[in-house]
Amino acid sequence: MIQVEALTRTYGDLTAVDQVSFEIGQGEIVGLLGHNGAGKTTIMKMLTGYLEPTSGSIEIDGLDIATHREVVQSYIGYLPENDPLYPEMTVIDYLDYAASLHGVPKGERAERIREAIDSTELSVKATDTIGTLSRGYCQRVGVAQAILHNPRLLILDEPTNGLDPTQVQHMRDLIRALSKRATVILSTHILQEVQAICDRVIIIRNGHKALDATMDELQAGRRLLVAVDAGPEQALDLFKSVDGIQSVESLSAWGPGHRYALALDSQGQLADTAPNVAKRIATAGWKLYALQPERRDLETIFGEISAQEGR
Numbered sequence: 001m002i003q004v005e006a007l008t009r010t011y012g013d014l015t016a017v018d019q020v021s022f023e024i025g026q027g028e029i030v031g032l033l034g035h036n037g038a039g040k041t042t043i044m045k046m047l048t049g050y051l052e053p054t055s056g057s058i059e060i061d062g063l064d065i066a067t068h069r070e071v072v073q074s075y076i077g078y079l080p081e082n083d084p085l086y087p088e089m090t091v092i093d094y095l096d097y098a099a100s101l102h103g104v105p106k107g108e109r110a111e112r113i114r115e116a117i118d119s120t121e122l123s124v125k126a127t128d129t130i131g132t133l134s135r136g137y138c139q140r141v142g143v144a145q146a147i148l149h150n151p152r153l154l155i156l157d158e159p160t161n162g163l164d165p166t167q168v169q170h171m172r173d174l175i176r177a178l179s180k181r182a183t184v185i186l187s188t189h190i191l192q193e194v195q196a197i198c199d200r201v202i203i204i205r206n207g208h209k210a211l212d213a214t215m216d217e218l219q220a221g222r223r224l225l226v227a228v229d230a231g232p233e234q235a236l237d238l239f240k241s242v243d244g245i246q247s248v249e250s251l252s253a254w255g256p257g258h259r260y261a262l263a264l265d266s267q268g269q270l271a272d273t274a275p276n277v278a279k280r281i282a283t284a285g286w287k288l289y290a291l292q293p294e295r296r297d298l299e300t301i302f303g304e305i306s307a308q309e310g311r
């Protein structure tokens, strides 16, 4: 659905986005993850056609945004980082105004506004003045304006920024529900956010793409964690001799027994290797306390990327 090729944007001497390329398929929920100032907002503004790239290209559904900006914008819903709401307007009046900006025909507006209010669970606040709403409700109004025209692509810049934990949960549920009918790209600097909502993450670091992976690829490590009652003098040799295991590391004690991390070799598959390890432990007559694939969290991965880049 989206093809981004060597996207670059400079502000004077600063290269805020540098040769970033990626593709996003229909129906995916993709997180753009990066620290403050990494370049996420700049990428999102270019994706929505509000900012021109210095170089590179963006195609959405086969249309180049540089030459088909208005058509492409008609099927994008955008929640900017600081959504400019009008505090003196009521929710419903603001959505009516936003619908007119989105070009929703007059005859369809009431229905579309009702649907957007239902989806974002705003009906209790529909006649309230925006200035009196909590931050969480304001964010929902922002999302409601973004979905009024039934966009196929939703671009949400820091959608949970500044929300309390309950509001964050509501927003996550809302994004998941919206992803059933639209492709979603969201930006965040919160690792847990991506873990909670996204299928895939693109990590942006100093304007560069540092990583692009599905959550499964990212989290499933290539190591098995084992806890047994045998000490390293026996265990290291035995584990090393199992097919598919490349190396074995003795870990500090945690829970019962001795713990080891078994790194798979390039041929080793978790599904084949884990039962082989269990069999060998049983044959040796050791007690097996735990045997599980190692899951890496995003914090660890972020740390690994920083280490690779020498920061």
Ligand SMILES: Nc1ncnc2c1ncn2[C@@H]1O[C@H](COP(=O)(O)OP(=O)(O)OP(=O)(O)O)[C@@H](O)[C@H]1O
Residues within 6 Å of the ligand: 011, 014, 016, 034, 035, 036, 037, 038, 039, 040, 041, 042, 043, 081, 189
């Ligand atoms: N209009 C502008 N003029 C000059 N520099 C800018 C402009 N907009 C952004 N920048 C700079 O470009 C870099 C990337 O900014 P951007 O807002 O895209 O990052 P971000 O990842 O969205 O950060 P945040 O999470 O803080 O919003 C930053 O160094 C920022 O200061």
